[in-house]
Structure formats: structure tokens, C-alpha cells
Amino acid sequence: MRKKDSSPSLIWKPRTPRGGRVRRLLLFVSGLALYPGCLVHATKNPTLAIKLDQVGYLAGEPKIALVASPARTFEVRRSSDGKAVLSGALGPAATDPLSGDTVQAADFSQLRQAGTYYVYVPGVGKSWTFVVGSNVFKRAYYLAMRGFYGQRCGTAVDLGPEFPGYSHPACHLHGEFHPSSGASGPRDNIGGWHDAGDYGRYMVNSGIATGTLLWTWEIYSPNLKPIQLRIPETGNGTPDILNEIRWNLEWMLKMQDTDGGAWHKQTSVHFPKFIAPEKDTLPSEVIGTGSAPFKGTCATADLAAVAAIAARVYIPYDAVFAARALDAARRAWQWAEKYPNVTFRNPPGISTGEYGDSNCSDERLWASAELWRTTGDTAYHQFFLNNYAAYLPGLDSPATEGWSSMGPMALRSYALSRRKDANADAQAAIRNRMLAAARTIVSATAANPYHVSLKPKDFRWGSNGIAAQYGMDLMIANVIAPNRDFVNTASDDLHYLLGRNTFSLSWVTQVGEHSVLHPHHRPSGSGEQPGPWPGLMSGGPNAGRQDSVLAALPAGLPPEKDYADQTASYASNEIAINWQATLVFLLAGHLH
Ligand code: G3I
Ligand code: 9MR
Ligand code: ZN
Secondary structure, three states: OOOOOOOOOOOOOOOOOOOHHHHHHHHHHHHHHHOHHHHHHHOOOOOOOEEOOOOEEEOOOOOEEEEOOOOOEEEEEEOOOOOEEEEEEOOOOEEOOOOOOEEEEEEOOOOOOOEEEEEEEOOOEEOOOEEEEOOOOHHHHHHHHHHHHHOEOOOOEEOHHHOOOOEEOOOOOOEEEOHHHOOOOEOOOOOOEOOEOOOOEEHHHHHHHHHHHHHHHHHHHHHHOOOOOOOOOOOOOOOHHHHHHHHHHHHHHHOEOOOOOEOOEEEOOOOOOOOOHHHOOOOEEEEOOOOOOOOEHHHHHHHHHHHHHHHHHOOOOOHHHHHHHHHHHHHHHHHHHHOOOOOOOOOOOOOOOOOOOOOOHHHHHHHHHHHHHHHOOHHHHHHHHHHHHHHHHHHOOOOOOEOOEOHHHHHHHHHHOOOOOOOHHHHHHHHHHHHHHHHHHHHHHHHOOOOOOOOHHHOOOOHHHHHHHHHHHHHHHHHHOOOHHHHHHHHHHHHHHOOOOOOOOEOEOOOOOOEOOOOEOHHHHOOOOOOOOOOOEEOOOOOOOOOHHHHOOOOOOOHHHOOOOOOOOHHHHEEEHHHHHHHHHHHHOOOO
């Protein structure tokens, strides 16, 4: 049972023997789906017709809820006593192309008094509760960041008294080389974060996730430094976010061969059943390309980039580790120069996630930017300057970034650098392009009835990661050129993820009163905990419908409806470290 939780927005309680509130909530939700109109009047429960951020709103920022059932007025009521603190008229009805919903806005931006509230709409019902205040997202940040701790592989994990039962003994301790790696025999490659709902560890997805978290630290360290994550290293003198990141960095470094190259992934030969981590006894194979040089360029260049960032970030806390990381980064870079485009496909007999990518030049560009930022060496700088221009269009909205497309991150890194030897023309070209894209996102988001930056084509595998990515891009633009509109629009994307969406659902487990219950996440689905592991973001609606649950949905739905809170829906309801890292960045940018 959670105790002493200062945030009222989290109401998860473990299931009681008789079913308890989870079951009641499910019954209520399924009832609503069957009888959308009548239940809302008959019950005191919140209605899904009102959509808002179930965590809350920063006092100084715009505050909008959306009402998807025709009405005229709304009130904001204090949750302690139901007293109305503000009332107003709903805005005009607008039909949202993403969800098909017709919504009216309840704008209560004037409300600045800290407190816990709900929105009440006569004739429609009341909303989930939310908080208005000065540091509303701190608990969500804590849980989201701690989500990485829960993904740790090769060690026992225990979320402690805050989440009793959320623990597992050490897992995946049997590592070995798969023949595709060019080596054989056992391999001590224990560690890292489980990638997602499966237990694999994949270098390119680790690369973007770890890089994003290191950037989170670099950009927001003053706010993050004091936040303790209650992990085994807490109190060792290093900020906890860096303690957690290091867990994965150590594994990434182990994936480097003596020649400098990095193998692509470490997984079992096929996905295990839905079992707890320690019950998965399939050997953990270091998997390579199947022919010389066996390592892959995308993985190796990502290692170079991430280790280069680590080399500058960890200096004040552990100079020896920082030097080790830099040496690894330089050796990885050299390998990638020698083998500029060794790509990866699953070798015969391997069916785990492929994370295939036909072009590693963007990963190399990212490595050059990070290595230059850390060392100032002209060779890295020159490589960047010779190659960056072709990637400028990738910054335009919608940006192309993702685990297979690191060009935008390479350019953003260069734009963020404050080195004196930076090329002014290159920086100006990148910054201008980023800012133009950010302005485009601001106006497009304002024009969307739900105030979310997503476009119809963004509803693919991991669309929630894309929503968070829009927010992250806006926050980085705000670092380059501070602009209230960039921050407010990034908040809009956060609000979408935390409940202001067609399902009135927070896509982060155990964050918000109505949040995802059945993520495709083996530790959550193995039946050993009372509910999903906390703080994890679901991948979200996916019009690609690559699983049987989505395939069975009615044809022709608007893209945001292509979602199911069901364990079997790996294409819409899995969690993954790359999306999670982007969420962490966005939350970190909203801490005060
Ligand atoms: O590249 C095409 C693009 O040209 C096209 O416009 C778009 C339209 O849908 O599809 C693009 O390809 C998609 C690709 O992701 C890039 O977005 C594929 O259809 C889609 O199947 C692919 O999904 C990937 C998925 O694995 C299946 O391979 C996801 O990006 C990736 O995040 C996901 O990663 C999995 C790992 O394999 C295993 N571990 C869990 C993890 C998360 O689900
Ligand atoms: O659990 C797997 C998930 O991590 C992947 O993202 C997904 C797509 O590669 O595949 C999942 O595994 C499913 C497999 O592909 C098909 N059989 C059912 C598996 C889920 O239990
Ligand atoms: Zn494991």
C-alpha cells in the first residue's frame, strides 16, 4: 500500500481479494463504453467525456480541459469540499481529425491557487482530479525515472515499501556469445536495462535512450541534482539520475569488442513467454551480424556518441570512469571510420527485435558531434562540418528523429554546444531551422482541438514517444531561444500523455486516477504483482495495427483510436526505454 504520498493524483491500490477498486474501475469503464450517455448521470464516478491532465497544471501556465459531450458551462471545484472556485463558458465545438471527437474547451488558466480540483460540467459529469501548483510534475518525474531502475537486468530489483511486491531476484545471469557474434563461449555481459516489455537489450535503442537521459541531466541538472530515486546507489555522492544512467552505460561498454566495435544486441534467441525476469532461463546471447566484422556500425557509432557524453558528464563524480568512457568512445569512432556502414539484420534463428537500420551515417554524425563537444578535436569537428548540412531538412516539423534516425539529435547537440570553437555559420543554420520548426509546431498545435502536436501520420508504433519527442524538441528550442510558447506547447504534449486525449487515459502506469492497467510488459503481465509496474509509458495508438488486438478493431477508425489497453497489444501498449527517456526529459523540463 502506498503511504505518505504527497501527490493526490495517484490512487492505485493493490487489488484486494474481492476485486476492489481496480475491478470496479474496469467495470465502470467497460460500462461507459457500452452505455456512454446514461451512466455519467447515474454515477458519482468521473466521466471519460472530460479529458484533462490527471497529474495537473503548473500555476502559471495555460490550463485547458476538453469536453466531448455537448454542454455550455463548466466549473472547477475543489476536491476537498466540492466548492466551485471558478466557472466559465465552454468554447465552441470543434471536431478533432486525430480522434474524430467533437470537443469544447474549458479554459481555466486564471486558476492559480494551489490545490486539488476537478472539473464539473452540468449535464456531463465530473472529471478526474488534478493538481494546480508549483511543482506538479515532480512525482511523475520520480516514478518515470525510477521506471528505469525497475528495468535493470542482472540484479535483484525492489521498489521497496512504497510498492510492496514490486521486486524480482537477479535475472539473465547466463550470458554467452551467439555464433553470429564471431566468438563463442560464455560472456560476462550482465547488466543494462531491459529494453521494453521483453528482456532484450539492444544497443541502438539503448543509445538514443541513454543519450536522451544524459542530455536531460546536462540541460536540467540544477533541478534534478537533489532528487533522490531510492535506488541502491542513493547517497553515494553522485546524483541519482547519473547513478541510474550508469547502470546501462556499464552494459553498453561491455558490448564493445577489443577492436572497438560493438555488437548489436544481447537477447535470447526468441522472445520468452510472459514470465517474470528471473524465470526466463533462455541464455542471453551476444548477437552480431553473422559475418566479419560481426559488430555493427550503428551500434558502434551510438556507443561512441553516448560514451562521449558520459565522458564529460561524469568527470566531477568519477574521473576514472569518465576517462574510460572517453577511451571507449574514441575506439568506437575509429572502428566506425574503418567500417562506415555495416548494417544489422537478424541472423538466422534469431527472432527478437531487429532494430534494423540501413544507414549508419546519421549515427556517425551524432558521434562526431558528441566527441567534438567533449574533446574539441578537429577531426571530429571537421567530420561534423563536412556532413551536417544534408541533415538540416530532418529538423523540419515533423522531425524524423527516432532510434534509426539520429541526424536531428546530432544537429541539436551541435546547436546546444557553447564551445568557443563552434562554427558560427553552422550553428546559426541549425538553430534557425530548429526555431522555425518549433514555431511551426506551436501554431499547428494551437490549431488542433486537443492541443496536441501529433499529426495523423505520427500514429505509428510508439506514437506516445513521438508526442513526447515534439515536447522535447520544443524544450530544446527553448534552451536555444527562450520562448513561452515553446514551453506551453511542450506542456500541451505532456497533458496529452497524462490524460488529455480521446480515452481520458494517462498513458503512464500508476500516474493519474485513470491510467494504463495492462501494458505489454512481462514483469507487469507475469501475474506476480497486483498491478502494472509504476511510472512506465505505453507506446500508444498505432494505425499500423501490427498485432492481433489492433487488427481486430473496427475498420476505418480515426488514428488515435487505434489503441487497446490490453497486454497482448504489443504494437500499441508496450513500454520501451527510448519513449520513456523522452518522457523523462519532458517531465524534467517542467520541474521547478
Ligand atoms: O520505416 C517505415 C516508414 O517508412 C513508414 O512511413 C512507417 C509507417 O508505419 O513505418 C515505418 O516502419 C516502422 C518502423 O517501426 C519505424 O517507425 C514499421 O512499420 C514498424 O513495424 C516498426 O516498429 C518497430 C517495432 O519494434 C517492430 O520492429 C518500432 O519502431 C520499435 O520501437 C519496436 O521496438 C521493439 C523491439 O523490436 C523489441 N523490444 C520492444 C520494442 C518496443 O516495441
Ligand atoms: O513481446 C514482444 C515485444 O517486445 C515486441 O515488441 C513485439 C514485436 O516484435 O513482439 C512481442 O512478442 C510477440 C511476438 O512478436 C509474437 N508472438 C507473441 C509475442 C508476445 O507475447
Ligand atoms: Zn534481465
